[in-house]
Amino acid sequence: MSEIILRPYTPDDAAWLVERHADLYARDEGFDGTFGPLVAGLLADFSAHADPEREAGWIAMQDGAPIGSIFCVSGSPGSAKLRLFLIVPEARGQGLGHMLLDQCMSFAGDAGYRRMELWTHESHRAACALYAKFGWRLVDSHPVTSFGVDLIEQSWEIDL
Template identity: 35%
Template sequence: MQISNTLEVGDLGEIVKQHGILYSKEYGYDASFEAYVAEPLAQFVKRKSPRERIWLAKLDGRLLGFICICELSNSQAQLRWFSIKPEARGKGLGKQLMDKALSFCVEQEYQKVVLWTVKGLEVSTAIYLKYGFNITQEIEHKLWGKIQLEQCYEKVL
């Protein structure tokens, strides 16, 4: 398994595709979820900010997982696009990616990391809680073809 910070041709589309397929199969999301992922992901790539970084885990050229840190402000980062393909789960890859992302936040002297998710993603929630994130806000509304309880988690560094 190789983890890198370099986006190669096709990675951007693969990240969007993996999100779309995975969340459709596992949670019943519609195609609007891909647009939700694609738009800010494209902006991240265009910014090329040194205070933002993506980690891509590949095995034999296949993208198996990824995580990203985006800058919200001088003091706050946002954890985004954290996903592990089903066949790569349970092998410590999520922990490796989370460790890299949070270490980067400390290096960049962020004071807080924020992430948005929805209720019902138990595996992700368990990881966030293990790493000291706490729910700070919940909002119910229609997202990706369903009524969702969107949750904001925060971790003070």
């Protein structure tokens, strides 16, 4: 395998991101057809309104193909949100999660955010273990029914 590179997100990446999110979450989590449109909406909003000084997205590439993503967007005052963190199954286990998370958190700190927050599900055990390793704190966990399945929704945060 060749080197992994991170490059800035462009709107040309949207179709791949929506498709991969929808397909992987349907296959691995049983999500229904409402998840893809949610991702599409997040990307459309990002493309239309992102402040490049304070918001960014990255696509991980290997051998000319996209293999992952992560985004930093504005959240509550003084806080950034981590969004659309995805690593395709065939690229897992290469340290890509560390690379993407470090890129996003470093950008947030450099952009002046004092903290970061994210929303995920308990079933994403590898990602949650990575968040904990980086010093994120689990601040809320509760059952929900989303995207057609019962889940344990989690909120995490970290001071930068």
